[in-house]
Amino acid sequence: MKQTNPVRTSKRGNSRSDILKAALLEFIDRGVDGxxxxxxxxxxxxxxxxxYKHFGSKELLFEAVLTAQFQEREQTRSSISGDLSEMLMGWSKANKSDADFFKLLMREALDFEGDRPVHADQRKAYYTQQIAVLADLQKEGRLPTTLEPHYLFLALLGTLSIPQLLPQVAELVVGDAPGDEEFEQGLVVFLKAFGEVLSPK
Structure with a gap:
């Protein structure tokens, strides 16, 4: 199995943070069971x-890794604003810089199939806040009210996440690989146009 580089740490550093970073990479590489x-x-x-002193068990460590990842995402999300096109491009940029987050979610889906997600209530609240942003845009007349906001968010989430979750599929569909200049330029053009199409004239 291909391993990513070890986390470089200092004994005088933040041991809890160092362990969370290392655990993130381990869970991505090996899965929770491995x-x-x-x-x-x-x-x-x-x-x-x-x-063990910091986290007690592997299961609690996995929960802590997920919690830390969602907290980082929330900080990024709160800084993204503007019209729909600007928001889509902001979300896309955030996703590209955080590919490990999506790899971790893929591992969770594979390892916990059918189980209730870790910290489901907190994570649902994270998504609910983003859905509320879309609903507010609808109230302001900046998005069609015919699009149910939960399903609209799900559609946008898929569009913005596929390049990180399934890069091989994205490359087969588009012809360029995520991360390549041609792909990224094309995605920016599409998201800008997509946001404009969805926004009422």
């Missing part, structure tokens, strides 16, 4: 006892 606490400890540059 990760052992010693894997995380080795990658972070600390001993296993310290990992």
């Amino acid at each position: 990760v052992r606490m010693e894997h995380v400890a080795d990658r972070a540059g600390y001993n296993k006892a310290l990992v």
